[in-house]
Amino acid sequence: xxxxxFSPLDPVIHSQIRLAVLSILLSVEKAEFNYLKxxxxxxxxxxxxxxxxxxxxxxISVKKSFKGKKPLTTCSLIEKGRTAFxxxxxxxxxxxxxxxxx
Amino acid sequence: xxxxxFSPLDPVIHSQIRLAVLSILLSVEKAEFNYLKxxxxxxxxxxxxxxxxxxxxxxISVKKSFKGKKPLTTCSLIEKGRTAFxxxxxxxxxxxxxxxxx
Numbered sequence: 269x270x271x272x273x274f275s276p277l278d279p280v281i282h283s284q285i286r287l288a289v290l291s292i293l294l295s296v297e298k299a300e301f302n303y304l305k306x307x308x309x310x311x312x313x314x315x316x317x318x319x320x321x322x323x324x325x326x327x328i329s330v331k332k333s334f335k336g337k338k339p340l341t342t343c344s345l346i347e348k349g350r351t352a353f354x355x356x357x358x359x360x361x362x363x364x365x366x367x368x369x370x
Numbered sequence: 371x372x373x374x375x376f377s378p379l380d381p382v383i384h385s386q387i388r389l390a391v392l393s394i395l396l397s398v399e400k401a402e403f404n405y406l407k408x409x410x411x412x413x414x415x416x417x418x419x420x421x422x423x424x425x426x427x428x429x430i431s432v433k434k435s436f437k438g439k440k441p442l443t444t445c446s447l448i449e450k451g452r453t454a455f456x457x458x459x460x461x462x463x464x465x466x467x468x469x470x471x472x
Contacts, residue, residue, distance in 0.1 A: 274410055277386050284379050291465050308376055357466065363393050364459065 275359040278352055280325045285310055285318045290353050293328060293345035301341035319343060327352055377461040380454055382427045387412055387420045392455050395430060395447035403443035421445060429454055 281287060288308045292299055299307075305315050322328045327349025331342045345353070383389060390410045394401055401409075407417050424430045429451025433444045447455070 274386075274390050277389075282384070282386070284376075284384070287379075287465055288376050360462070363389055 275362060277359055277363075278356045280321060280327065281353060281356040283318070285314065286322055289315075289318060289322060289343070290327070290345065290349065293343060294350070294353060298342045298344040301343070304343065322349065325349075325352075377464060379461055379465075380458045382423060382429065383455060383458040385420070387416065388424055391417075391420060391424060391445070392429070392447065392451065395445060396452070396455060400444050400446040403445065406445065424451065427451075427454070 281290060285308060289304055292304060292307060301315065301319075304319075305312065308315070310318075319328065319330055323330045325348075327346065328343050329346050331344075333340050333342070383392060387410060391406060394406060394409060403417065403421075406421075407414065410417070412420075421430065421432055425432045427450075429448065430445050431448050433446075435442050435444070
């Protein structure tokens with residue numbers, strides 16, 4: 269077995285909350301902040317931190333607007349994030365399969 | 371979607387090096403320290419820290435002996451680790467599938 273076969277797992281994605289966010293965004297055009305918060309079962313502050321990290325990496329787009337007088341934050345997965353997520357899943361699969369194939 | 375469906379990912383396993391160690395140990399009866407180090411491409415110190423964490427969690431057994439005059443450290447996956455790893459993989463799969471099924 270070659271060490272290089274264990275590719276690094278993207279640290280931006282290899283976090284429980286960010287993994288959940290990306291998994292959801294992969295299958296919808298966009299998702300509201302509150303929807304993500306409830307679906308994942310986390311807090312405003314925690315979700316904000318993780319969304320910022322994903323946004324800074326260029327993996328998601330975060331748009332702030334208003335719904336009536338209430339602020340509305342909407343997130344969507346963008347191309348770089350889609351590619352990175354797909355690479356992450358492939359690497360993760362390799363971990364599992366490499367282990368079983370030696 | 372119910373928040374509880376995103377189960378916690380076992381933090382003892384959700385680390386790149388420990389994931390690689392467990393993946394390898396899943397398919398062999400036992401593995402020597404140096405083999406793991408080379409297969410994973412890490413250092414003595416780093417691997418030691420991660421093996422200790424897995425051992426403390428009761429997931430692997432670490433046996434120290436001698437091969438001639440050289441110390442020999444051998445690791446193997448034990449029942450609790452096998453169960454935890456299988457639960458981790460199931461939870462991880464849920465993350466991916468839950469995201470795609472909403």
